[in-house]
Amino acid sequence: MNASTAQAGRATRAEIESSWRRASMSGLRPEAALDRLSIGEFDPRSRLLVATAPVLDELTDRLAGTTFCIALADSTGRIVDRRFTDPRTERALDRISAVPGAQYTEENAGTNALGTPLETMRGVTVHGREHFVEALKVFSCYGHPIRNPVTRRIEGVLDITGVGPEANPLFAPLMQRAVEDIEQRLWEGARQAERRLLQAFQHAAQRRCRALVGFGDELVLTNRAALDLLDPSDHAVLRDIASAAPGSGELARELVLGSGAPVTLRAHKVGGTPDGVLVELTPRARTRVPRRRTGPRLSTLDSRLAELRTSGEPVLIAGEPGSGRTRAAHLVAGARADVLDATDLVVLGEREWAERLDSATAEALVVERIELLPEALCARLARRLAERPRVVLTSAPQPDLPAAVRSAAALCPARVDLPPLRNRDDEFARIAHAMLAEVRPAARIAPSALEALIAQPWPGNLRELRGVLRATAEKRTAGDITIHDLPAAYRNTGRSARLSGRERAERDAIAEALRITGGNKVHAAQRLGISRTTLYSRMRAFGLPR
Incomplete structure (x- = not known):
């Protein structure tokens, strides 16, 4: 039985038809079970929860003795609070995973009064038969989005749900009035926070x-x-x-x-x-306002690579894929260097690859991705390095190298560990503007867009950033690049931008485990010593791609 069959003979509202279409396109089926939705973490002290708590308390008192439920979801569709006064309601909600931490988006739960208002950006009534998933058809509900009164962005959704085929017509005015109260409290909280920030700023400026x-x-x-x-x-x-x-x-x-x-x-x-x-x-300079430079400024990393170019010793350049290993190697070795890549073994075979290693006669030799070399070729490379020629090696991060590769790499007296892009926040603006200049000279990235880009985890490092900027520049051919020009997956400035030092370290550890295991979630969870459910939860919390 599919969605269209279930609705046969009944008039269907356009917004419900659109919602069913979105749910179906996401791969969800009407017979899907909702009893095991994954549960994620959320901030119990968020501005949304602080502002809504008194309003939810009042609603709970007014609904005492009924079987209605009030649910609050954040801007991602994750339930962060629910209120009810009847234990039967609690059991019914538990059976469909309508619990704090569950993400009730249309993708996960189909048409519903939490996820659908996030899509339509307005209040939505969903009668029992209008739910996409069969398990929800015993409920009727109304959900209304909560907007930030300053930015007008949606902060969350307030929902009231009851058992029955038709939603009570009083649901909508009740929730709309409650949302008005919540938005007023958000406004008052924002104004109070702004006043405190202004007072602290003025006090510091005086001293x-x-x-x-x-x-x-x-x-x-x-x-x-x-x-x-x-x-x-x-x-x-x-x-x-x-x-x-x-x-x-x-x-x-x-x-x-x-x-x-x-x-x-x-x-x-x-x-x-x-x-x-x-x-x-x-x-830290003597002059308060530095003179503007007319040319590009060399980073500390580029200065280090320039120094190594004159050393004449073997150099190891290690880093994650996409972190700029090839560029760094050529900065050290020069444009006339011979290049051997371990991935060429598939085409050349070990014998011809070894012959090319031995017969390289250029001023310098670059050997790329040495972590892929078999043990016999590692020994051959070690003999070449022992002769102290001008050889530059690139590899994965040193802790990830096999023993035979580490032995060869140890013969390089000079080593450069390229930091991942997510750890180069103070250089990020310079890197991004330099990349953008290659596509659109004199183009500018607006601060809001730059903030959103800095907040991303960048598992693909420089290569990923270059792809995002190229795609964005092709779409925006004139004017500043704003946050709205970025691909949708790169516009979030919320959670990632507010990570503490400990949380950033946790995010980096998860990203590293996923990289080492080739994205295998089971193996990554085992490597980290956590359950797969916890891994999925933390990945969502940190905005890591799934």
Whole structure:
């Protein structure tokens, strides 16, 4: 029995037809079981939950003695709270996984009053027969989106559900009034947080003459010294770094701004705000405002590679796929170097590959992806390295190398470990603008788009970033690239941008385990010592691709 058959003979509203079509296209079937939806984590102290708690308390009191349920989902469709007064309602909800932590999107649960309002961006009534999944047809419900009163973005959905074939006509006005109360509380909370940030900023500005920046959710404050010192792209980098500031105490870090000015950054959270941060910048150069450079600025990494080019010794360049190993190798070896790639073994065979290794006569030799070499060729490579010729090797991160490869790599006196892109936040703006200039000279990435890009985990590193920028530049042929021009999967600035230092380390460990296991979730979970369910939950929380 399919969705269209179930609706035969009944008039179907257009918004329900569209919802069923979306659910079907996602691969969901009407007979799908909902008793085992995966459960993810959420922040119990989020602004949404703080603002809704009193409203939900009042609704619960008003619904006492009924079998109705109130559910609250966040902007991803994940249930973060539910209220009821009848234990039978609780058991019925548990049977369909309508519990805190479950993601009730149309993709997971079909047409429903939590996921469908997120798609339509307006209030939706769903009568029993209009649910896509058979298990939900005993319920009728109404859901209304909750919008941030400042940004007008959807923060969540408030839903009321009852058992029966038809939704009560009073559902809609009841939820609409409750949503108005919640949005008012969000507004008051935002205004209060902004006032506290402004007070903290003014107090700090009175005591210091250094560059000062204050970051709130939708507010950025700067004094004149910061205005003179910072490029627009610096704001996204500073916000990303400052988001790791501890709840108490101070984050200190040295970095180089887009202008080339070296500064010391100190950041601390503003009490009484969900994400307010004050950042103080102290130039480490004598002049407060550096002279603008006319040419590209060399990074510390590029300077190190330039030094190695004159050393004449074997060099190992290690890093994740896409981290720029080939480019780095050619910066060291020069444009006239011979190149051997271990992937060519498939075509050449071991004998011819070894002969090419021995017969290379150029000034320098680059050997790529040595982690793929068999043991016999590792020994052959080791003999070549022992002669101390100009050889540059590229490989996966050193801890991942087989024993025979590590033995050969150990003969390189000079080693460069290329950091993954997710750990290069203070260089990110320079890297992104340089890549974009290759496609659209003089183009600019707006700070909001840069902030979203910095927040991504980038498992494909530089190669992935280059692909995203190329696709975006082809779509936006004039004007600044804004966050709305980015592919949908790269627009999120929420969770990833607010990760603590511990959470970032956890995210990196998961990404590394997935890379080592070739994306096999079972093996990655075993490697990390966690269950597969926990792995999926953490991947969703950190925005890692599945």
